[in-house]
Amino acid sequence: MTGAVLAVDIGGTKLAVRALADGVTVHERTLPWRDGADPDADLDLLGASVSEAAGALGTAPVRIGVAAAPNVDGDGRVVGWPNRPGWTGRSLRVPFARTGAEVLFGDDATLAALAEAHATGCRDLVYLGLGTGVGGGLVCGGRLLTGAWGTAGEVGHLVVDPAGPPCRCGRRGCLQAGVSGPALAAHAAARRGRTTTTAELVAGVADAEDWAEHTLDHAAGLIARALAVLTELVQPARVHIGGGLGSALTALPERVAPRLAATVRAGRPVPEVRPAVHGAHASLAGAALLAARGAALLGEESVA
Structure with missing residues (x-):
């Protein structure tokens, strides 16, 4: 596990972000979603949290692994989320765009x-x-x-x-x-x-x-x-x-x-x-694995 990466867990009630440099956690923060917040406020919180974590790395992350509770399509767009229906149709790539990193999405429980x-x-x-x-x-x-x-x-x-x-x-x-x-x-x-x-x-x-x-x-x-x-x-x-x-x-x-x-x-x-x-924090740990190994993780032998 090498390089600078971010792990993000988008959960039903909270957001968790972890920054890792060569496999060592240098920053981690968990925040509850704001009650009654609209999707724009939610996504602003996500973007700010990602920027804060990227700043803690001291260098641009090469990859971001995202464990997502909402159903997300191949383009990173939310196709459904009963917990926060206002997110449906929103692109989850936008809050990560400033990092310039490769962004990979996976189901949180998977x-x-x-x-x-x-x-x-x-x-x-x-x-x-x-x-x-x-x-x-x-x-x-x-x-x-x-x-x-x-x-x-x-x-x-x-x-x-x-x-x-x-x-x-x-x-x-x-x-x-x-x-x-x-x-x-x-x-x-x-x-x-x-x-x-x-x-x-x-x-x-x-x-x-x-x-x-x-x-x-x-x-x-x-x-x-x-x-x-x-x-x-x-x-x-x-x-x-x-x-x-x-x-x-x-x-x-x-x-x-x-x-x-x-x-x-x-x-x-x-x-x-x-x-x-x-x-x-199992989903966040999984997001960190995805960030470290890349898309191949979802098809390769996971136990090594």
């Missing part, structure tokens, strides 16, 4: 899976990121599983309960509809009897509050259902749970593991369920 596989040397890994939504990535045989249209690994849209709540994708009972941050906050509120935030849920789990424990078990059960399907299809050796909320709920992997084991057919190996090595 890049997180690559970073986790690289960090652990695991050739068969499933990454699950819980936050504003639920993202996923699959590394199989040391390579990213992308599928015919390049977007395989949408674990959040596996249907785990056909009679479950509606998902923003238009279907009912997707994993995302049950275990995203807003979904778990709503579940906790119903159990608790009053409005509850995800921060309160995390604190409630830490304090072993009954309502919070119930919500954690609810999440673990739904996640285990989704992983049981993936275990049959791709046989991962490890499952890593990350994302902002997934990393904050530190007890979640140990709650998922026995429920997954109970669903696996007799005589079949059970994947290890672990917290993400990079915690809430």
Whole structure:
């Protein structure tokens, strides 16, 4: 990993930027998106943050890796983002133009899976990121599983309960509809009897509050259902749970593991369920890998 590069994570609630010189982090900053900000203000914040990080390098970055929560086409244009619909149609290349660097985009959860596989040397890994939504990535045989249209690994849209709540994708009972941050906050509120935030849920789990424990078990059960399907299809050796909320709920992997084991057919190996090595910054770590290795990363052996 050589040269001056930038890694950018465009998440549902936050923006994270890291500057690296010859593989060493020289600058890192995480900023929340401003409540009620319009797309122009969002993109101005992105541009200013990139300029600040580039300045910390002391030289122009040669490449920028971007882990993007919104769906981005080959030209760097946002084709859809339910969290911030005003971004649709906007070019994400504009905020990076002043750097003169090559800019590469990747799905945030996909890049997180690559970073986790690289960090652990695991050739068969499933990454699950819980936050504003639920993202996923699959590394199989040391390579990213992308599928015919390049977007395989949408674990959040596996249907785990056909009679479950509606998902923003238009279907009912997707994993995302049950275990995203807003979904778990709503579940906790119903159990608790009053409005509850995800921060309160995390604190409630830490304090072993009954309502919070119930919500954690609810999440673990739904996640285990989704992983049981993936275990049959791709046989991962490890499952890593990350994302902002997934990393904050530190007890979640140990709650998922026995429920997954109970669903696996007799005589079949059970994947290890672990917290993400990079915690809430797995997508940013993946963006750094993309910046260091270039576009070939998405097709080459990711475990070296």
